[in-house]
Amino acid sequence: MMRTLFAAIIFLAVAGCSTPPELQDRPYRLKHPSWFPEPVIPADNSLTQLRVELGRRLFYNKAFSSDYRISCGTCHVPSAAFTDGQPVSTGVHGRPGKRNAPTLANLAWMPHFMMEGGVPTLELQTLAPVSDSNEMNLDILQVSRRLSEDDYLTSLSRAAYGRAIDPYVITRALAAFQRTLVSYDSAYDRYEFLGQKDQLNEAQLRGRALFFSPRTKCGGCHGDPFMTDFEFHNIGLYTTYADPGRERVTYDPADAGKFKTPSLRNIALTAPYMHDGSMGTLQEVVAFYNRGGQDHPNKDFRIQPLGLSPAEEADLVSFLESLTDWNFVQNINHLPLED
């Protein structure tokens, strides 16, 4: 009797610990160019093949929304550089969101998340849209219960993180996948960092010179290599802001109307623009900066009338179009996995 019991225990232990051959994990090498610094990956979420795969499956899973109609990928579409083409995203039951969906390129290097910068890690950022009643509108514990009903996801979770699906695994896996969304292969990159001087045409070269000139100062906030300084600025979009921006987390009126500088990588694919999607085209955006924005006590001192001619405005737009990374937006490793 005792021997039978021991044999049963050993069998269960072996069966419980074994991982199917297809779920053997191994490190994931995050490819990035020499002109990017090394990303800081959290010690408890080093990248592995299975963590990235789990995150990729979760990214496109609609069990994250209360009405089962929205996944992360609904508002972050790969072909639009992980934006959705709407002024503000649409949440569950058609509820309008409050802000324009940001691109997800190069999040592995981003020091803080949300447009007001209130979230310190990519892992924690996951929780914000899930709980927002205008976005996914679901408790992360409920998401966890829903996902746990999927045997394959459960197996992946155990193989990747050594535990069942729970908020810890969900936040880490989604962050792991998003850290693999690296964009560095635009015509501008090849021109600027690889010395391929035929990559930019004449208009783009003139636009580049303007972009980084003391006259426009665009590169002051949208500099290399991420085309953002990750800081918070008021650009004089409004005289009175409906959205308080950075003030929302600092309670400081001097931060009213300040939003995190968005990356301009793939900017030609991420219309409409501004935190509220209020500008439909790059031409409108450049014309806005050329006018010098509206009066606001917190407006950045660099936002001034530029006196650009129509031809110069067009050159700037041409340069911005050179920031598109077609290999990034067509990367099949970013797309939903077929079961």
Add this chain to the structure above:
Amino acid sequence: MKIRLLLLLVPFILHSCDGNKQKETGDARVTIRIDARVGTEPFEPGVVYTESNGYRYRVETFQTYISMLELVRSDGSSVLVRDFIMATMGSPQTFEVRVPEGDYGSIRFYLGVPAEYNKNVDPTTYPNSHPLSVQGSQGMFWHWNTGYIFTKFDGKADLEGLEGNLLLDPFAFHCGDDPLLRLVELPISSPLIRADSERNFQVHCQVERLLDGEQDQIDIAVDYLTHTQGNFLLARRFMDNFALAFELE
């Protein structure tokens, strides 16, 4: 075979017994009960009360984090009773601790979560049973501005003098962020706690003082809504009132 199995288990059994060992010879048993009252009556969510302006109000949710509940000795050292408590006010909680004989001059705790546990923390890293975990926090966490909601005080009032129990005017005080952490220290009138004795302390939160504070009156006809962002000053006023609403019996 059975004997060998038992021998193998003995260290584990002994270890688990050791983990439950708490009582030290000579220690005193101290209990601290935390409750909420209106006047001298127990506070109950859903019951209609009247504040000093004559407005009837009903509290539907009253939750708060209480952190670092300590007995403070007269020499300034302290004994930790509980590190974090997710308190649903209206449901009294009692905490027990054994302490050596000595003079204990006060009971001290924070309302809220101290900064080192509040910002740059990840609730998913705590086990579910922990008050700071996703489950244990019971929704008292801001996802868009990482950190815990220290206190929620929600309900409805009647500002129009309607008939019956019809209360239509909502109020909501959701307070939380590092500057809103409040320290409460309640002096103990008889500090000496003798060995092998038992002392019971009752900490009352006087709910009426949240609006009708000792130093500030919050008029819910005017100041009825804060999620900290959007009306930080009101959140600060509320937490200031809250910190002065406790007394020790």
